[in-house]
Amino acid sequence: MTFEAVSYESIPHALISGIAISLLCSVVGLFLVLRKFSLFGDALAHSAFGGVAFGLFIGIYPLWIACGVAILSALGLSKIRQKFDISSDAIVAILLATGLGAGIIFASLADDLDIHDIEEFLFGSATIDTQSVVTILVMAGAILTIIFFTYKKLLYSTFSEEQAKASGISVDKMSYLLITIAGITVIISMQLVGVLLISALFVLPNVSAMLYARSFKQTMILSMSFAMAAVISGIFISYQFDIAQSGCIVLVAAAIFIGSLIAKGSGMVKTAGIQKKTH
Amino acid sequence: MIVDIEKLSVEYSGIKALDDISFGIAEGDFLGIIGSNGAGKSTLFRCMLGLHTQYDGTIKFFGQDIRDSRKYLSKIGFVPQKPVVDRNFPATIREVLSMSQNTSDSKKVDEALQKVWMHELADRRIGDLSVGQQQRVFIAKALVNSPKILVLDEPVTGIDQYNQDLFFQILGELNTKEKISIIWSSHDLDAVERLANKVACLNKTLFFHGISKEFFSDDEMLKKYSETSMQMHMHNH
Numbered sequence A: 001m002t003f004e005a006v007s008y009e010s011i012p013h014a015l016i017s018g019i020a021i022s023l024l025c026s027v028v029g030l031f032l033v034l035r036k037f038s039l040f041g042d043a044l045a046h047s048a049f050g051g052v053a054f055g056l057f058i059g060i061y062p063l064w065i066a067c068g069v070a071i072l073s074a075l076g077l078s079k080i081r082q083k084f085d086i087s088s089d090a091i092v093a094i095l096l097a098t099g100l101g102a103g104i105i106f107a108s109l110a111d112d113l114d115i116h117d118i119e120e121f122l123f124g125s126a127t128i129d130t131q132s133v134v135t136i137l138v139m140a141g142a143i144l145t146i147i148f149f150t151y152k153k154l155l156y157s158t159f160s161e162e163q164a165k166a167s168g169i170s171v172d173k174m175s176y177l178l179i180t181i182a183g184i185t186v187i188i189s190m191q192l193v194g195v196l197l198i199s200a201l202f203v204l205p206n207v208s209a210m211l212y213a214r215s216f217k218q219t220m221i222l223s224m225s226f227a228m229a230a231v232i233s234g235i236f237i238s239y240q241f242d243i244a245q246s247g248c249i250v251l252v253a254a255a256i257f258i259g260s261l262i263a264k265g266s267g268m269v270k271t272a273g274i275q276k277k278t279h
Numbered sequence B: 001m002i003v004d005i006e007k008l009s010v011e012y013s014g015i016k017a018l019d020d021i022s023f024g025i026a027e028g029d030f031l032g033i034i035g036s037n038g039a040g041k042s043t044l045f046r047c048m049l050g051l052h053t054q055y056d057g058t059i060k061f062f063g064q065d066i067r068d069s070r071k072y073l074s075k076i077g078f079v080p081q082k083p084v085v086d087r088n089f090p091a092t093i094r095e096v097l098s099m100s101q102n103t104s105d106s107k108k109v110d111e112a113l114q115k116v117w118m119h120e121l122a123d124r125r126i127g128d129l130s131v132g133q134q135q136r137v138f139i140a141k142a143l144v145n146s147p148k149i150l151v152l153d154e155p156v157t158g159i160d161q162y163n164q165d166l167f168f169q170i171l172g173e174l175n176t177k178e179k180i181s182i183i184w185s186s187h188d189l190d191a192v193e194r195l196a197n198k199v200a201c202l203n204k205t206l207f208f209h210g211i212s213k214e215f216f217s218d219d220e221m222l223k224k225y226s227e228t229s230m231q232m233h234m235h236n237h
Helices: A011-034 A040-058 A062-083 A088-109 A115-125 A131-160 A161-166 A170-191 A194-211 A214-242 A245-265 B041-048 B073-076 B094-098 B108-113 B132-144 B161-176 B190-195 B212-216 B219-236
Strands: B005-011 B015-025 B030-034 B057-063 B076-079 B149-153 B181-186 B198-204 B205-213
Touching: A011 A040, A011 A170, A011 A194, A011 B005, A040 A062, A040 A088, A040 A115, A040 B094, A062 A088, A062 A115, A088 B073, A088 B190, A115 A194, A115 B005, A131 A170, A131 B094, A161 B076, A170 A194, A170 A245, A170 B005, A170 B219, A194 A214, A194 A245, A194 B205, A214 A245, A214 B015, A214 B205, A245 B076, B005 B041, B005 B190, B015 B041, B015 B149, B030 B161, B041 B057, B041 B149, B041 B181, B057 B094, B076 B132, B094 B108, B094 B132, B094 B190, B094 B198, B108 B161, B132 B149, B149 B161, B161 B190, B181 B190, B190 B212, B198 B212, B205 B212, B212 B219
Parallel strands: B015 B205, B030 B181, B030 B198, B076 B149, B149 B181
Antiparallel strands: B005 B015, B005 B057, B198 B205
């Protein structure tokens, strides 16, 4: 098994794509966290892994197959959830296990499969080529533009489904939009942090930001700052110490979270946001 | 009539929740909808707001069948039974009001907050407020888009007496000064008698709809309400 550290030559590509991905993951992740769907990114990534393995098995560029599989399976399960009273955590577990199971089957069926290809998707890659950087930038720009224009509706349907519906917002359409956006975000982020660590970028910066912020806007700005800090520091730590990039990014994000908890819990920082339990 | 409900019936798994309900609401009405738990008040509201679409009969707002268009919802402000606000949801009161606003006009937000005496708390987190204060915020939220009708589903459940009085005072002012029609469901007969000019009494069927004073001065009607409430209570348990 090979865990890649960033090389000097690949730093610019890793930084540019990393910053775009960090902004995207923190914004999309905030809506997921507030909908109590924190592990949904993880579930999407695992179902995407099934798509990756299928793509490698049939010899088609795996990322686009993964994208289709992740979005369609998430939309399908979301539809099932509307018709049947199945909880969100159960949906996440179904998506996660089925995706991984399918991935293992297809990987085992492919005789000439290079295990390095699978590892890249599982743990992320330190080398992102120019074409991928352009794809990441274009997709991130497109998704952030869509969120900018649907921001109020997405926030309202996240805050209260019932009230949003009663005000004429199509809550189901907003859910489908968020799922699709999350699916694409997962696919383009997989190259940086891999399937297994993707939910860290969705969740950690947002929960850290929620410890400090009073408003939604503050939370979003803080979360984007934390995510960028984690990605940039993670890339440089990976280069400096010759250790795996994805792990470094996630551990820096976790360190920011733990530092925030300590600062808040000890009373060093007194802000609005999630408070320490008093009982 | 700004609202016309004709022969409205709703069934859940073969059990009637509403049976052949017909009544209208005129402009400026303050209608109190009374009935015990399970009488169909929330089901009626869900149908009126387009949250439940599996029903027989017709519901018209401003002369238009709500099945044909959802535009009527922009003229309605809805205050839910109990605000289910996540204590840690990172949004200020101002942000909560802006969510439903079609424009980014902060003046409208300030005006709505002033009407419910919450303007000084505009930058507080919604989760830091008491339930009573949250309900006042939700009235303000409903007012931001200048509604013609306010729909309130048992809005004071679980709220202390001081905040209930404040809440009712605000509703009275909105009805008389702002000319907003109000449709309000409640268990509190005293409050309905004090505030509402019309009453609709539900027991899955509609057994009274008319002038509030007539209902509350009719001992037979009050006795019937009490009996049907008791029946519903026994049925529910």
